[in-house]
Each structure stands twice: as C-alpha cells, then as structure tokens.
Amino acid sequence: MGAANVTQGTVEARLDNLEANWNKFETQHDQLQLEHEATLREHDYMRKNFLGVTEEHYVQQKGIFLDLLRTLKNGAQAEAGATAADPAAATGQPSSRVTVTPRTTLPRIQLPTFTGKYKDWPSFRDLFVSIISKDTTLTNVERLHYLKTSLKGEADRLVRNFTITDANFDRAWAALVEHYENKRLLVKSYCSAFTALQKMKGETPSELKRVFHGITGTLSALEEIGRPIANCMDLFIHMAVELLDPRSRREWETIVSASAEPPAFDTLKQFLDRRLYTLEALSSTKFEAGTSKSGSKVATVQAARAQTVGKKTKGRCALCQQDHYILHCSEYQKKQPS
Structure with missing residues (x-):
C-alpha cells in the first residue's frame, strides 16, 4: 500500500x-x-x-x-496534544515551547509466559x-x-x-x-516442591544455596496466597533442618540447645545466612590452597623432568660412557682399521 x-x-x-x-x-x-x-x-x-x-x-x-x-x-493523540499545548505550531510560527528530553528510558517489560x-x-x-x-x-x-x-x-x-x-x-x-485461583492446589504445589527438595550432598556453598532458596521460596509463596506457616512452623523448621549436611545440623543443634523453647524461623534463616558465608569463605580458601599446591606439584614435576633429561644426556657414548657421541670418541677412533 x-x-x-x-x-x-x-x-x-x-x-x-x-x-x-x-x-x-x-x-x-x-x-x-x-x-x-x-x-x-x-x-x-x-x-x-x-x-x-x-x-x-x-x-x-x-x-x-x-x-x-x-x-x-497514539501518534494522532500526541500530535493533537502538541497542537493544543503550542498553538503556534498550527499556524507554522516558531514554537516557544522547550522540549525536555527525559534523562532515562526504561526498557520495555517482556510479557511473561504462563x-x-x-x-x-x-x-x-x-x-x-x-x-x-x-x-x-x-x-x-x-x-x-x-x-x-x-x-x-x-x-x-x-x-x-x-x-x-x-x-x-x-x-x-x-x-x-x-x-x-485454587488455594488448595496452590498450597499442594508449593508443598510438593518443598518436600521434593533433596538433602545436601555435601558441605558446599552451592548445595546450601539450593536448599536455602528452596526453603525461603516456599515460605514466601505460601505467605503471598495468605497461607503462612505460623501454625506449623515447628514441623517446617524440622523438615528444613533435615535437608542440611551432618556438620551443619550439628552446628544448628549447638546454637539452639541453649534454650528449651522451639526456635523461630528467623533464627534458622539467620543461621543459614551465616553458614553460607562461612562455607563460601572456606571454599575460596581451599581453592587458593589447591592452586598453590598445584603450582608446587608442577614445579616438582618440571624439576624431576629436568633431572631425568640431564641423566639421559649424560653418558651418550656407549663405549666410554662420556658426554659425547660415539663417533667423536677417541677410544672408538683407536679401534678403527687404519
């Protein structure tokens, strides 16, 4: 067209x-x-x-x-608005308006997919x-x-x-x-995702992050639909602690053993935060130590190779075992027919 x-x-x-x-x-x-x-x-x-x-x-x-x-x-509305705000634009006269350029332009929000x-x-x-x-x-x-x-x-x-x-x-x-909009099925879905969480396979930051995010995500999702876990907090905390590695569980028990009252979720959340920081710090330290050891091993191997090469280069002459080829050996030359 x-x-x-x-x-x-x-x-x-x-x-x-x-x-x-x-x-x-x-x-x-x-x-x-x-x-x-x-x-x-x-x-x-x-x-x-x-x-x-x-x-x-x-x-x-x-x-x-x-x-x-x-x-x-939208273009027609914008043009009409500009004409109404500045009548001189309709008569072709110079405009007295000052155009203000916005400082920032927000990105277009992508529609979600459900x-x-x-x-x-x-x-x-x-x-x-x-x-x-x-x-x-x-x-x-x-x-x-x-x-x-x-x-x-x-x-x-x-x-x-x-x-x-x-x-x-x-x-x-x-x-x-x-x-x-079925709260019963929503609660079932959130709880199923929580109970499907696997226990930590090791004492690592990535494993603790996986469990920690699963716990807090379930709690937030239930609160958003008006079904907080206030009435079953003790059971929820027990199930969450069971997902931790053995050493993290021991440290948790050490913290809560000072009181006879069941712990609140905020106490567990604070413990998981601190435990995560500790594991991340230990992980970085182990990495640096491993790198240092690897460097030492490489240097040791290189030195051993150098010694081996040196040994191989010594005694190249099969007749006198000196550091020269047999063709240049005086003993060999004496044995040559005249």
Whole structure:
C-alpha cells in the first residue's frame, strides 16, 4: 500500500475484513464437521490441524493490525496534544515551547509466559494485570490478543476456543481465574516442591544455596496466597533442618540447645545466612590452597623432568660412557682399521 496510504481508516477496514473472513471460516468449519465428520478424520484437514494453523495465522495478523492501529492512534493523540499545548505550531510560527528530553528510558517489560503450572500463576497474574489489564490505552480485543500470545500448554488450551472479540477478554480471563485461583492446589504445589527438595550432598556453598532458596521460596509463596506457616512452623523448621549436611545440623543443634523453647524461623534463616558465608569463605580458601599446591606439584614435576633429561644426556657414548657421541670418541677412533 505504501507508508503514505497506511492510515487509521485503512487499518480498521483491514481488521473488519480479517474478522469477517475468520467468522466465515469458523462457520464453514462447523458445517464440515457436521456433514463430513467421518471423511475429515482421514483427511489432511484434521491430520495437519488446519483449524489450529489457520487460527494461529489469524491471531498473528490481527495482532499486527492492532499494534499498527495503536501506534497510529497514539501518534494522532500526541500530535493533537502538541497542537493544543503550542498553538503556534498550527499556524507554522516558531514554537516557544522547550522540549525536555527525559534523562532515562526504561526498557520495555517482556510479557511473561504462563504454561499452566499452579505455582507460576500468582506472578503471571499480577504482572499481566499491571502491564496489560490496567493499560487504559488498550481495548479488550488487544488485551485478549496479548493474553493468548502469553499462554502455552494447558493454559492455552483453556482459552483456545475464545475468539478474539471485545466481549471475550473478560470471559477468557474469568476462565483462567476460576481454574487457577485454587488455594488448595496452590498450597499442594508449593508443598510438593518443598518436600521434593533433596538433602545436601555435601558441605558446599552451592548445595546450601539450593536448599536455602528452596526453603525461603516456599515460605514466601505460601505467605503471598495468605497461607503462612505460623501454625506449623515447628514441623517446617524440622523438615528444613533435615535437608542440611551432618556438620551443619550439628552446628544448628549447638546454637539452639541453649534454650528449651522451639526456635523461630528467623533464627534458622539467620543461621543459614551465616553458614553460607562461612562455607563460601572456606571454599575460596581451599581453592587458593589447591592452586598453590598445584603450582608446587608442577614445579616438582618440571624439576624431576629436568633431572631425568640431564641423566639421559649424560653418558651418550656407549663405549666410554662420556658426554659425547660415539663417533667423536677417541677410544672408538683407536679401534678403527687404519
């Protein structure tokens, strides 16, 4: 069409045409299934998922048009705002406004992808609502487009049958909320991840970090959904301590043995923090010592090799065992026939 011909009106016309073709396609698809269901089972139409492929292209093309339309609308609003703020711009007179360039430009936030895991739902929900749902410049059609492109796997299958229309965004979002706003399953998911943590395989910083992050992550996730572990803190701390290596458990028992009261989680967290710092410091010291020993070993090996080479270079003459080749040996030359 050419950039000059791409206007808000032409884009809206293209969108209407695309929507009409998609509605026609859906109607014909339903008719094919009703009248030729048996034939379709053996046809490439079903084998190659023609419906899914076509819908994917439809969603992509509609997204392109919606993004372009949004850009054009924002450009028109910005131009109108500039004219209102500086009337001289409309008459072609020199502008008296001072353009202020922002000092920093924040990077564009990448939309999250939600695959249907219950433990990922709260973070996806909050981020999507903040970026998309609360954006007043977006229409519900655009919101539904962004929602569909952010879903994969089971979550995508849940809203796949919602066509991209203005009314369907609220319906699709309500379907997701109804399915994933399930505290019982969220608690089960978080607790399963915690109980699946393996014990520390050794007294190393990496192993302690793995366990420490698993413990604090579970605690935070349960608090976020309003299910703190206040009523089962003792059991949680016991299970967390059992994940530690033997020496860390001994040091923990040494700390808490001074009191007859069960320890609080803050005490465990402080202990894990300090223990992690200790292991990291010891790890770096061992590395430096190992490097020093390695250097000494290399020097020793090099010296041994030098001595070996020296020994091999001594006595090269097989006749007199002196440091010369046999051809230069006086004893050998005496034995040569005259």
